[in-house]
Amino acid sequence: MRAGLRLFLSYLALITLVVATLTAGSEVVLRQPLTEVAAADLRNELRLARALHERSSLPADSLADRLAALSGRRVTLISPTGAVLGDSERDGPALVRMENHATRPEVRAALAGRVGTAVRASASVGRRMVYVAGPAARGEVIRLAVPLAEIDATVNRVRRGILGVGVVALGLAVLFSLGFSVAVTRVLRRASAAARAMAAGDLSLRVPAGRADELGELGDAFNTLAAQLQRRVAQLEAEREETQALIDGMAEAVVALGPDGRVRRANPAARRVFSLPEEVRGLSPQEVSRRPPFLRLVAEALAGKTVPPVEVKHGGRILLAAGHPLAGGGAVLVLLDVSELRRLEEVRRDFVANASHELKTPLTAIRGYAETLLDEGLPAPLRRQFTETVRAHAERLQRIVDDLLDLSRLESGGWRVEPEILAVEEAAREAWAPFEEKAVEKGVEFEVSLGPGCELVRADPAALRQILDNLFSNALRHTPSGGRIEVSARCVEGWVQVSVHDTGSGIPPAHLPRIFERFYRVDAARSRAASTR
Secondary structure, three states: OOHHHHHHHHHHHHHHHHHHHHHHHHHHHHHHHHHHHHHHHHHHHHHHHHHHHHHHHOOOHHHHHHHHHHHHOOEEEOOOOOEEEEEEOHHHHHHOOOOOOOOHHHHHHOOOOOOOOOOOOOOOOEEEEEEEEEOOHOOOEEEOOOEEEHHHHHHHHHHHHHHHHHHHHHHHHHHHHHHHHHHHHHHHHHHHHHHHHHHOOOOOOOOOOOOOOOHHHHHHHHHHHHHHHHHHHHHHHHHHHHHHHHHHHOEEEEEEEOOOOOOEEEOOOHHHHHOOOOOOOOOOHHHHHEEEEEEHHHHHHHHOOEEEEEEEEEOOEEEEEEEOOOOOOOOEEEEEOHHHHHHHHHHHHHHHHHHHHHHHHHHHHHHHHHHHHHOOOOHHHHHHHHHHHHHHHHHHHHHHHHHHHHHHHHHHOOOOOEEEEEHHHHHHHHHHHHHHHHHHHHHOEEEEEEEOOOOEEOHHHHHHHHHHHHHHHHHHHHHOOOOOOEEEEEEEEEEEEEEEEEOOOOOOOHHHHOOOOOOEEEEEEEOOOOOOO
């Protein structure tokens, strides 16, 4: 139903209600005063009837008829016991059959010496009456009554008059309310159309204003509200885009969950970590990750708990995950990929352990031989042998310290390459010289194989020697007797590739990513099936 019709019907119903109320109210407003006036008249006439009763010698029934003829009222004479002695509207047998009136309220009051008044339907004549009774001579009671039909007729005449005036007023009010409702609802319809446009996202629509009444104030307030909303929405949109850009640019994975536990939003980092599609809205937590720790994190966060950072594994990655509940239901999960950090921590622990082991071996040997050399009775040849051993371990210790310093310079950027033109075979044999004696003892052959045009390279002599020294040391250590170690060089896209091959047991594939870490040791108990390069 349209607003104008509702407003019109509201006015119509209100006016109809007022007319009906006035018509019905006349019953209450007029009937009570008229009834009281009738009772007052009866009391005045009662005094006259009492005076005539005292001076009359007529029988009770005749006296009742006489008094009724003089007053125009119904007159009843009642004995002190309540028996009806005479009644102006009952004669003979009908009078005898009348019931005892001692229980009537007005009669009880008269028998008690007061004037009693009552309004009720008469049991003998079947009409509503107003009764007034008072004491008379010889203890009798005189009662006068008037029917309410006259009062009813008066009230009905007034009601008909009010109803007629009300109908005329209702007709005029209908015309007025119809015009008023159309005028009022015109502005409201415009405001309603503008509100619907605002709800659809169009905040540029305005309501025509300029009226000097409340509807004009409503239009001005509506236009002010629309302008404020337009500014606020633009500001919120800018903030939302800024926030979205910040979230999308975060290295941490961010996943927003609704109260039902399903994904509402995930930034690019989260989609990369969990291999999610571009459209993630509606995905369940199980579709993101089936790992029990992740699902427990989701359950606790959705239950309203703030979950401190815990490690969660997914797809070979170690994620540091935290959960935060949202005020309106749902939760936000923040996950940081700490796989590289954990790997570096493991490398650091291994480095400290292996470097300590490397340093401890020569230091223990130096200390042991030094304590032996303090013995003055030690023979000279043995003293010289021990001294050479101490010197060899000291040189080994020096090389370890130099390696640590070189590693520090490499990491800090302090080491600089100083390249020269070098002969590959000469550099290889020079680096092999310290291992040649041990190789002969083990029966390991050494060969150099150079491709055409690969005899010379441009490299740092010290760095190349150190690389070859490390490779030769590992190769000789893990190559069995009768094996072979070969240095080869071949040209690859303008570069010279120098390789060291051996016939040893090789390095397990799991350790290959870490072979260039200083002091890293492969577990000797594991297979070394791959060739060392």
